[in-house]
Amino acid sequence: MTTLADALSDPRSSARLRAVMAAGTEARPDDLEVLVERCAVEPDLQVREALTWSLVRLPAEVVVPRLVTELQRPEAQARSQALHTLSKIRDGSVFPEVAERLGDDDPGVRRTAWRAAVLLAPDDERAALARRLSRELGQGDRETRLALSRALVTLGEDVVAPVLADASARRGDAVREHVAETERLFADPDAGSALALARARREVALGRSRRASG
Template identity: 90%
Template sequence: MTTLADDLTDPRSSVRLRAVMAAGTDARVEDLEVLVGRCAVEPDLQVREALTWALVRLPAETVVPRLLDELHRPEAQARSQALHTLSKIRDGSVYPEVAERLGDDDPGVRRTAWRAAVLLAPGDEGPALARRLARELGQGDRETRLALSRALVTLGEDVVAPVLTDAAERRGAAVREHVAETERLLADPDAGSALALERARREMALGRGKRASG
């Protein structure tokens, strides 16, 4: 009979997924280390989501300190997955530790930290968080810009609008363009899907162009 640790190293993602789902269904604190450890290396997104689900089903007082330890791991995926899981647990007391990752060296970790921070920030921290996030306006690729816009919009118009106005007035063209995208998303939440579709179309066009020229 295989153990959870054995199943989580199986090359078949279906086996790993079933193992995690079983562990979450019969949630046991004894599985905490194995589940957290797998978060750092699991390549399949669906299995990673299941790992988060299984961890959320364990007692928060046990899981949260262990996830905070993961925020200091050298592996970007370990930090990102820990942030994602903390955002699902919704324990606002961890906001200071999450905020420390807003400027993480890894772009993927930064995006996850933005999403987690806006969900976990106490109400009185909203304006300061909006100003901190606004420093990133105009930077990164389309995916990063859209992730930042969505995070800012989550804070609410009353909090974000003054920060966007200030950024547009004080900074350059790239920031103004990003502010306009964020304001569009603020006015119409469905605009985010349109922006993502636009990005996908451009990438497909670029891919066709490269194949044609190659």
């Protein structure tokens, strides 16, 4: 008889996905360890999302402590997947452990920690979290900047606006540009990334050149 561990070792992602979906449907706490361990090594994004779904369906009182231990694993994917799953469970009691990963050495883990932290932060921690996240303004590539902007927007304009104003007044051009990008997201959550702005500028320039040549 094929065990869940055997099924999750299948080289076909479709087979692994079926196994994870079946485990989630049955939602047996005995599968917890196998599912969590697979999170650290699963290469397929769709299967990883199914792993999160399956873990969320298990009792939170057994899943949450197990995921918290994953935050100390050396593998970046293990930490990132644990943070992602904790953000879906929405147990605010783990906010301190999640906040410890805000400055993780791995950029992907940091971005996931930002998303998780803003969802889990208690009301009395939101302003402090906004200040902590604002230290990252103006840093990283476009994906990182957009992730930070979206995290800040999730905290709410009433919390974040004073922090952005202070950062813009005290720091350099890169920070001010990132602050402006974040403020645009408050007005239009679908449009305000540096990537979208760069694309729009290229399209405008291309349109102008076409009109000039036509």
